[in-house]
Amino acid sequence: MGNRGGVGYPSDVSDDEWAFVAPYLTLCREDAKQREYPLRAVFNAVRWLVRSGAHWRMMPNDLPPWPVVYQQTQRWIGAGCFEMMVADLRELLREFAGR
Numbered sequence: 737m738g739n740r741g742g743v744g745y746p747s748d749v750s751d752d753e754w755a756f757v758a759p760y761l762t763l764c765r766e767d768a769k770q771r772e773y774p775l776r777a778v779f780n781a782v783r784w785l786v787r788s789g790a791h792w793r794m795m796p797n798d799l800p801p802w803p804v805v806y807q808q809t810q811r812w813i814g815a816g817c818f819e820m821m822v823a824d825l826r827e828l829l830r831e832f833a834g835r
Contacts, residue, residue: 747787
């Protein structure tokens with residue numbers, strides 16, 4: 737959820753989705769000194785951005801600040817997090833389909 741006191745956006749990641757994606761997105765410990773915002777909140781902000789089609793600077797104020805979200809997204813892209821996640825998801829779907 738965003739930082740809205742438990743009221744999230746429709747684009748927020750579900751608990752089951754978060755359980756799947758969190759291991760791919762955790763590049764440093766959750767309690768690392770440089771981490772100012774929860775990783776889940778940052779990921780939810782990325783999902784909001786993608787779903788809304790808005791510009792970075794138009795992100796709502798109840799989400800982590802856009803520069804934080806942008807910088808973390810660049811780290812995830814640079815580390816290949818999304819590619820690894822998609823490759824593993826593809827493999828799981830193939831297994832479930834019996835291929």
